Amino acid sequence: MNTKLLLENTKKTIQEFEAEGEAEAISFLIIEYLFKLSRMDVLMEKEIEVSSTDHEKIESILSQLKTGKPIQHILGKVEFYGRQFLVNPNVLIPRRETEELVHLVLENHPDLSEQLIIDIGTGSGIIPITIAKERKHCEVYAVDISTSALATAKRNAMLNHANVSFIQANILEDDLDLPKSNIWISNPPYIMNKEKIEMEAKVYEHEPYTALFVPDHDALKFYERITQLAFKHLVQGGALYFEINEQFGKEVKKLMQDNGFKDVKVMGDMQGKDRFVFGKR
Structure with missing residues (x-):
């Protein structure tokens, strides 16, 4: 045929x-x-x-x-940054914006030799695994609260022959025992509950709710907590990178500045929407 x-x-x-x-x-x-x-x-x-x-x-x-079942869940895998990753209802399906986030980090840091990178809220592990493969001489850690998500991330690391250390922790409550690091990256939950009505049902019905949504009255809670922890654990000159809700570029920038970060920038995605905020300790 x-x-x-x-x-x-x-x-x-x-x-x-x-x-x-x-x-x-x-x-x-x-x-x-x-x-x-x-x-x-x-x-x-x-x-x-x-x-x-x-x-x-x-x-x-x-x-x-x-x-309404996503094609990625039916096939059980998705391509991200040229590599294959397993996906299931326990983890978010990777978005193009997150590929842009990874590319931004790699572009800003062409040499990560002997540097330590932390990914917070790793989900399927796409961010740390990709960085570990693209910058082979760095040390990469990935943190998530979900045992199911971490199981998927570990399988993805094995599938891609990537050396990543995984840690289960509640970023909002636990005082993480992490070494001093050079880069923190996070794509935390950032969709407000009130935005749910604008989304396709196949997204919120088939992907983990807690990885997508935050309360309308406390939409920046992950950014605030991660910023504080990153400032504590980053070396001087270390960098923090966020993927954000397009509505909160200015707010996340100010939050980082108020917590001591310098040279904080807001960057748009390929659609021209504010999507990334990053700065240095």
Whole structure:
């Protein structure tokens, strides 16, 4: 069967419940996953054998998609910064903005030899694992409150042959026993409960609630606590990086400045929305 035709047929079905662009992206993922093909293979209209079992697998995936289940959970994996990571309902599905955060850190720190990096709220482990792979001579720690998330992160570290130390802790309550470090990174929960009505149901129904949402009246609680802990544990000149809710760029910047950080900057993502705040101790 012609792969381009298979793509169009799959896309047509998915467009019954998804926008065209999203339907095409999902269709590519399904074909790449089931037939071990590259996107270029599909675009070049490679001919493949599609068995009755293959058709049944496609139908099963489409049925699950119709219920709102994310394609990443159906396939059980996602690509992040050119590597494969396992995902499930215990961890957030990585967003493009977080890839931008990792790229920002790597771009600002081309040499992390013998430096120590801490990731707070690691989830699936995408941030520390990527940094450990891209900067091989650094020491990386990752912290999360969830045992289930840490189990997934540890599997991802093994899958990617990354050397990362994982710590279970409640960042809001525990006094972390961490060594002096050079960089802290965090993509904490930052969506206010009142914003839930603007989100797709498949996000908040299939991803961990506590990793997404914060109370409307205390939306910056993670940023405040992490900033205080980072200032305590960072070496002089060490850096703190946050991914943020676009509404709170100025507030997070001021919070960091009030806690002693210098050269604090707010940076937009590829959509032009305030998404990252970083500064030096």
